[in-house]
Amino acid sequence: MSDPWRIVFMGTPAPAAATLEALLEGPDRVVGVVTQPDRPAGRGQQTVKSPVRRVAEANGIAVLAPEKTRDPAFLQALTSWAPDAIVVVAYGRILPRSILELAPQGCINVHYSLLPKYRGAAPIPWAIINGEEVSGVTTMRLVEKMDAGPIYLQEEVALAKDETAASLTQKLVPVGARLLLKTIAGLKAGEISPRAQDEDQASYAPLIKKEDGRVNWQEPASVIERRVRAFSPWPSCYTRWNGKLLKIHKASVVSTERRGAPGEIVRADRGGLWVATGEGVLSLDEVQLENRDRLLAAEFLKGARIDRGQRL
């Protein structure tokens, strides 16, 4: 075994925090952590620390949270940590060349897809939207072009038929953590030969925006159902009913036949809450009206005066 590396970890949300915890249990030394600045969030707009910051502080590790990654003082501090490698997991910023080249071993990134497929900010939702049966995790070296660097290791993960963004994330995070440790060990041992990505196979998974959750009833029921899963828990799929926001937490395709106009309620009784789409009928199985709890369709129908023929 060679000497432990000095590692700087950059990341922000919960999956990154879990990966950091795994890294802390490994043989290498995390000498510093970089995360997004604390921001007001949640009801009441309280300032909230990122999950990664919390893990770092709990372990007594120095934390930097620069507003700008090009801030000279930040770069100087980073340099003073003298990392052998920088590990990046969902940090949330594009890194400048000065950081990519700062450590001798460069930046090691954990990406939640089988690159070159699904490059970009939201590989998990897009894999579900597209109905993939297999996705996975890739470790690679960061280069200036987004998620286009040479691949170190990959591992496949099968998607369940009812996979949601939340459940897939839960599957991928431990795989990614394990793959990261394996990658670092492999690099130290000189056992990994980076493999260039096939640019012709590249596809992109752009950032999901709140607005993307709005249901377009012209789409086929099967597509809407996948979007419901892909956007769970965020931003979730939603529509409007009686002028109010109605979130759809769970849905299923009950028919592929055309019936009624897109968005029309074609059934609202003990048998279910069904909506016509551009192709087929979608059953809304679990919904949530604004200001209210999420409810199974049967519960929702007890209190809501909703009838066939209404349009969403």
Added chain:
RNA sequence: CGCGGGGUGGAGCAGUCCGGUAGCUCGCAAGGCUCAUAACCUUGAGGUCCCGGGUUCAAAUCCCGGCCCCGCAA
């Protein structure tokens, strides 16, 4: 002090603006109908209307304070 909605029998809701014997859809119990049923009919049990003050002859409803939940936003 970011904006807003809500807490009503076991569940989901209406009623609150315009105080005056607590209602709807279900569930539950008993009986009936039926070959049968998650169907249908009849009857019934079950509520401190979140908590604490105040106003009033009278408060779920108005006023003040508190606790909890939720949507937006981030």
